[in-house]
Every structure is written in structure tokens, then in C-alpha cells.
Amino acid sequence: MFTILPTKGFIDQIDGFFCDGIHAGLKPNGKLDLGFIYSDTLCDVDAVFTLNKFQAAPVKHFQRYEKGFKTNFVLINSKNANALTGQSGIDNIDKVFSSLKFDLTNPIMSSTGVIGNPLPVEKIVSGANSFNLSSKNGDNLSKAIMTTDAYPKTSLYEVKLEDGSSFKIGSVAKGAGMINPNLATMLCFICTDAAIPQEDMKELLEANSHTTFNAISVDGDTSTNDTVLLLANKKSNTYNKEAFKEALRLVMHDMAMLMVADGEGAKKAVAFEVNGALNDQEAEIAAKALSNSLLVKTALFGEDPNFGRIASTIGASRVTCDENTLVISYNDVIVFNKGEICFDKAQEAKASQVLKNDKYKVICDLGIAEGKFTAYGCDLGYKYVEINADYRS
Known part of the structure; x- marks a missing residue:
């Protein structure tokens, strides 16, 4: 038996996770456009990506890592998709990470915005080096990753098991247009302190994608950058597969429904x-x-x-x-x-x-x-x- 309780707040309420968003000069008028997720312990990570044949540079950069790698940092920019940028797009991600002052392990980059423009490396490096990795500002992060979104998209749950132990799972996402089954046009970052085994991560991500993100459509277009990322730092030392699968489904369903409701001018x-x-x-x-x-x-x-x-x-x-x-x-x-x-x-x-x-x-x-x-x-x-x-x- 288990209980899943919706909780107010952001992913920064999950033990060991930190996040924030800033203005780095990518968007006009001082709007937030660069964000991060940081864990103070290494996370197991898995992901599902767009089926568009022209996958963006951040997707290709992620796929260079060996299977089963761990990470402690995700950098997310809006306004520029870094897609159709060839090898230079991947090289620019390496330039960004090699220029940061932090001690990072297998850092991940995710981008959203206009396709076909070179990544503004200097602005991103300058902005990222101003991060405070001890920040807990999920509200800023949720706004920094928005493009045509009318509102931020977040979700957070606490799962309580019968023995009294518990874990949390939450997400932050963006998506409003170029939404079509086969991941929808979106970025979604799911964080948890559950002690989920690495082998369960892909299985449960794919199982829940089918009835959530792969079941929504705004306009019939599939983006080059679609990403659903699951990060688990395991700090709760607690896990139940059935409970985690259902909590993950709820988080992903929440995000999918918010995307459909936000479908670039949609009212229904x-x-x-x-x-x-x-x-x-x-x-x-x-x-x-x-x-x-x-x-x-x-x-x-x-x-x-x-x-x-x-x-x-x-x-x-x-x-x-x-x-x-x-x-x-x-x-x-x-x-x-x-x-x-x-x-x-x-x-x-x-x-x-x-x-x-x-x-x-x-x-x-x-x-x-x-x-x-x-x-x-x-x-x-x-x-x-x-x-x-x-x-x-």
C-alpha cells in the first residue's frame, strides 16, 4: 500500500536538488532565459527524446555519454534550439561546459527556441558563471525555460509507503506549440530522491510516455529538441516500483495536460x-x-x-x-x-x-x-x- 499526495512547490523541495533561472541576454526586455538544475550528489539519469530525424545538438551531446552515466548538473536555455547546427552545435556545448567555474560531472545541456541559429556561447557562459548552485528558486527556473508558453508548468508529489518511509518526485516543463505525438514538442525535467534502480528508469519512462506525452497534440508538428529527462539522486533511500510508476505517471500526465491547455492560443x-x-x-x-x-x-x-x-x-x-x-x-x-x-x-x-x-x-x-x-x-x-x-x- 502507498499514498501519493500532491504538494505545492517546485523541484527544489526535493532533498539535494537546487535550481534557479536568470536573464543572460538571450531574450529581450530582461526576461529570464537561462536556468539550471543541480544535485549535491550524483544522479542516475535516463531520458526519452524526439523521433524527429534532425535531432538537435543537445540531444546528440547527451547520447555521447556512456550508458549508465551519472550527472549532477543540467543547463537549460531558451530562445535558441541549437538545432540544425551540425558538429559546431555539439562543439559549442563542450565550449560552454569547459568554460564554467563549477565542479561538474557529465553535465547535460537542453535547449529550446529558434532552429538554425548558432548557440550564443559567450552569453550563456557569462550567465551560467553567475549561478549560485545553492539557490532554490524553482519559480525562476520554470519561467526561464519558457518560449511561447503562456504560463509555467510544474508538478510535485510526495509518496508515502506503508512502512512510513517516503520519497518525492516533481517536474518542471515547457511546451505549447509544435506539439505532436512522438514526444510532443517539449522539455520536461523530472527529479526524484527515490532510490529507483537504473534499470527501472527507462522502462517506466517509456511506459508512461505512451499515455501522456505521446498522447497529446496541439498542431501535428514534432520538434527537434523534445526531451524528457529523469534524474534520481536516491537520497531518500526509499523505493517501491508500483508506487513510483504511478507517481511518475501523475507527474507526466500533469505536464502533458498543461501543455495541451496552453497550446499557443488554445482555449479548449x-x-x-x-x-x-x-x-x-x-x-x-x-x-x-x-x-x-x-x-x-x-x-x-x-x-x-x-x-x-x-x-x-x-x-x-x-x-x-x-x-x-x-x-x-x-x-x-x-x-x-x-x-x-x-x-x-x-x-x-x-x-x-x-x-x-x-x-x-x-x-x-x-x-x-x-x-x-x-x-x-x-x-x-x-x-x-x-x-x-x-x-x-
Whole structure:
């Protein structure tokens, strides 16, 4: 038995972890743009990365380390992705770390921002050398890593085991655009003092990614820099695999839902719940087709319960389906029921009312078998175009 309790605060409340964010001159107007995570003891580390074929220099730099390496430092910059920068991008990371005054072991760098610009090494070195590694300012860190995010994204839990022992797990993340299944466009840093074995880290990261970060979509684009990093300093000397897996799922789900809700001008966060599919794989195909569909997204933006767009998207996904077994609902409002159109004025009004909410479900029961999957998406409106038309500025 175990208890998982949500806790107010940031990753700096976890024993042995320190963090902060500063302005190093990468963003205009004095905004925070460079942050760090530091552990006073070495951490086991594992990660999952973007499936984009053009992985950014920080991802490639991480992959040079030997399997099972330990680290005590993560440096994170915004405004510059250090992607499509070739070998010089990796070399610039080495230049940064060789110029820092701190005693670091296998330091990790993570970057987010505009693709195709050289890393501003001098600004980053100057800023990083001003860090106080004993700082505990998770609020600053959460703001420093933001790009088009409307708000910071953090999560923290305490896990209490039956014998009275406990551990903490928390995260800080960024992500609002270029969000698409296969990691979503994002950076997420998860810290824990749990004594998790190295071999469990990758297993549990990958298991939980499938239903969290790999189940969300804002705009159908996958970034070059997507990273989910798990750092464990083991200072609690406490671990339970079942409890850790669930706590990790909660942390990752929190971050994924905050990203969808923040989807660059988004006003609606929607769960696309597909049930009754031939198998789980076909349910996932249909659910992700719905979360990625531009026609569906614009209908959500217009608060238009157009079930035709839902049905058409499912059919276009080429999964096994039949209009005579299909049921479509907005929350508990059924609009199409096994070949019968239920979209009279009364039902349309009820469905329209559901779509005025900030959060709701689009439920599609294919009526074929037992397969199920839930994907998460958002609406797409004018603000998304405005942000991305002018992104480099």
C-alpha cells in the first residue's frame, strides 16, 4: 500500500536538488532565459527524446555519454534550439561546459527556441558563471525555460509507503506549440530522491510516455529538441516500483495536460476517448487522428458540435469501423447513435453547451470490439497563426 499526495512547490523541495533561472541576454526586455538544475550528489539519469530525424545538438551531446552515466548538473536555455547546427552545435556545448567555474560531472545541456541559429556561447557562459548552485528558486527556473508558453508548468508529489518511509518526485516543463505525438514538442525535467534502480528508469519512462506525452497534440508538428529527462539522486533511500510508476505517471500526465491547455492560443483542452475498437492499436490511430485533425480543431474553436467532422476523421484513419455501430457523444450528450442522427435542435443545443466548457470529452464508441485509447488535443484559432507567423522575433 502507498499514498501519493500532491504538494505545492517546485523541484527544489526535493532533498539535494537546487535550481534557479536568470536573464543572460538571450531574450529581450530582461526576461529570464537561462536556468539550471543541480544535485549535491550524483544522479542516475535516463531520458526519452524526439523521433524527429534532425535531432538537435543537445540531444546528440547527451547520447555521447556512456550508458549508465551519472550527472549532477543540467543547463537549460531558451530562445535558441541549437538545432540544425551540425558538429559546431555539439562543439559549442563542450565550449560552454569547459568554460564554467563549477565542479561538474557529465553535465547535460537542453535547449529550446529558434532552429538554425548558432548557440550564443559567450552569453550563456557569462550567465551560467553567475549561478549560485545553492539557490532554490524553482519559480525562476520554470519561467526561464519558457518560449511561447503562456504560463509555467510544474508538478510535485510526495509518496508515502506503508512502512512510513517516503520519497518525492516533481517536474518542471515547457511546451505549447509544435506539439505532436512522438514526444510532443517539449522539455520536461523530472527529479526524484527515490532510490529507483537504473534499470527501472527507462522502462517506466517509456511506459508512461505512451499515455501522456505521446498522447497529446496541439498542431501535428514534432520538434527537434523534445526531451524528457529523469534524474534520481536516491537520497531518500526509499523505493517501491508500483508506487513510483504511478507517481511518475501523475507527474507526466500533469505536464502533458498543461501543455495541451496552453497550446499557443488554445482555449479548449479536449480528451478524444475512443472505445470499442478492433484493438488498442486501432483505437490509438483513431484517437490521434481526431486530436491532430485541423477541421476538428477549428470546429472546437468555433464551439460547433459538428459530429460529421468527428465521423469523417475516424473513417479517414482507415481503422475498422461501421456507421451502424458507431456512437458519438460530447461528454454525455449523444449526437450519433448506431446509424441514427440524434442531432435535433435540443441535442445540438446541449452539445453546444458542452463545447463552451474549457475541458470536455469527445467520446467515440466504434462498437467493434474492446480496444480503447485516449488522446488529448486542443482547439486551433487565430492566436496560433499570429504567434507562429512571427516566431523568430
